[in-house]
Amino acid sequence: MNEALKELLDLLDLEQIELDIFRGRSPEERIQRVFGGQVAAQALVAAGRTVPPERYVHSLHAYFIRPGDPAIPIVYNVERVRDGRSFTTRRISAIQHGKVIFTMSASFHVMETGVEHQAAVMPDVVAPESLPMFQDRMLEVVGEDSPWREWLARPRPVDARYVTPLTWEAHRDPELRGSETNVWFRYDAELPDDPLLHVVLAAYASDFTLVDTVLLTHGLAWGASNVAGASLDHAMWFHRPFRVDDWMMYAQESPWSGAARGLARGEMFTRSGELAVSVVQEAMIRVS
The missing domain is CATH 3.10.129.10 (Hotdog Thioesterase)
Structure with missing residues (x-):
């Protein structure tokens, strides 16, 4: 495992600072703003920390609202919107300088069986x-x-x-x-x-x-x-x-x-x- 992957896995190991509140950091690089994929990944980690492990994430919908500042930590607030019999919904807000920079809604689902098909075909490459x-x-x-x-x-x-x-x-x-x-x-x-x-x-x-x-x-x-x-x-x-x-x-x-x-x-x-x-x-x- 190279150092970049080790660093990424460390970035995804969020610090829990209160119930449903987590803190993440950014890599120590000279960049103008935080990489969007990092914020999305950390937000999903925060949501997952509040969901039973037998429920698997099946979708997320996110908005990038403001550029993230790589010099300071990002605080992730998780709202427990719903815990149903089969589905769990979480809403996550990423905050810096007292302002929301990113929001995500994520849905988790127990593993079930049902009808199956796949029309999409992988490119022949x-x-x-x-x-x-x-x-x-x-x-x-x-x-x-x-x-x-x-x-x-x-x-x-x-x-x-x-x-x-x-x-x-x-x-x-x-x-x-x-x-x-x-x-x-x-x-x-x-x-x-x-x-x-x-x-x-x-x-x-x-x-x-x-x-x-x-x-x-x-x-x-x-x-x-x-x-x-x-x-x-x-x-x-x-x-x-x-x-x-x-x-x-x-x-x-x-x-x-x-x-x-x-x-x-x-x-x-x-x-x-x-x-x-x-x-x-x-x-x-x-x-x-």
Whole structure:
């Protein structure tokens, strides 16, 4: 397990400071705002701490309201909205400087049997072992003397391998533009058999590439274009148990953008092709 993954797991180990009140911190990095996937993951951990372990999270709906300040802790207040016979609902507010920066509603469900079908089909893509890691591929694009080199050399908790073009590649070559992104990802260490942990880590990883799918359509790229953006809302549905220390295929598409916003949808499949997670996100995207 590399140091970045150890640090992430430590960030997800929230401190309980009162009944249904938790405190989380951010990594010690020079960043302007807290990564949205981190806030979503920590909020889901806080909610899970108030729910019996036999109830599994099946959905979340979140809004990013204000940018998070990485210099101070984030306080998570959990409201116990309902504890029913089969479903449990929690509402979580993330607070900094006395203001709400993020809200989430999460629903948990006892394991039941019922009708089953899967219409979604995993894209027919090459195996992850045949693809370079994101940072190696990105370094080829920007060059060894790029100021991005130091950032790319940092260890990462998630091993991501793109099947489709990177936004920087499409920025330089219009022929590579498109509205779909396919990425293999996994956490490169054996993780505990805790279903909530794997869901939380999927939520963390889900925010890395969705907005990029919108940018890819227009040949835009963070750091290479005059583009500014931020996640507005984020929704996830968890369909079956899965493990993020096994390879997951994250198939994403952007059906629409306009009015300084962009919409992206994603589906996470197990390597065997089972649909495990569905994701939808809208983001603010402004080009100057």
